[in-house]
Amino acid sequence: MIIFDLACQHDHQFEGWFQSREDFDSQLASGLVSCPHCGSLEVRRVPSTVHLGRSDTQVDSPRRESPAAAPTVDQRAGALQAFRHLTEMLLANCEDVGADFAAEARRIHYVEAPERSIRGVATAEEYAELLEEGIEVFRVQRVKPGDLH
Numbered sequence: 136m137i138i139f140d141l142a143c144q145h146d147h148q149f150e151g152w153f154q155s156r157e158d159f160d161s162q163l164a165s166g167l168v169s170c171p172h173c174g175s176l177e178v179r180r181v182p183s184t185v186h187l188g189r190s191d192t193q194v195d196s197p198r199r200e201s202p203a204a205a206p207t208v209d210q211r212a213g214a215l216q217a218f219r220h221l222t223e224m225l226l227a228n229c230e231d232v233g234a235d236f237a238a239e240a241r242r243i244h245y246v247e248a249p250e251r252s253i254r255g256v257a258t259a260e261e262y263a264e265l266l267e268e269g270i271e272v273f274r275v276q277r278v279k280p281g282d283l284h
């Protein structure tokens with residue numbers, strides 16, 4: 136999941152959620168991305184991006200694309216805040232199964248347990264195995280308030 140900060144030609148800013156960068160590109164090319172404020176299809180990305188990762192290389196921290204275009208401190212803080220919000224939302228809506236996460240995710244996938252959102256801890260190996268079995272899992276890093284300046 137990628138959140139792009141977007142803006143239309145009137146500088147209305149909004150967020151778009153996409154599966155991937157390719158997904159964004161194809162939706163943009165198909166005219167499916169429009170400004171929620173004025174409906175304009177002339178939408179561009181503004182440099183401030185948070186990745187929530189499925190791939191190991193992208194889960195460590197909020198990061199942005201386009202290093203050439205340095206965002207302001209405000210934009211960075213906004214991205215971090217969005218990331219923290221999302222993390223808190225996920226945590227609040229999931230049942231905590233702790234270290235049983237991998238086993239419980241499997242039980243839900245194979246309909247041996249009631250379907251629901253869960254969270255917990257899994258090792259990197261367990262995480263990789265779940266993905267290999269086609270089970271929807273996704274990792275977030277806990278953001279401690281002290282990490283945000």
Ligand SMILES: [Zn+2]
Nearest residue numbers: 143147170173
């Ligand atoms: Zn607009």
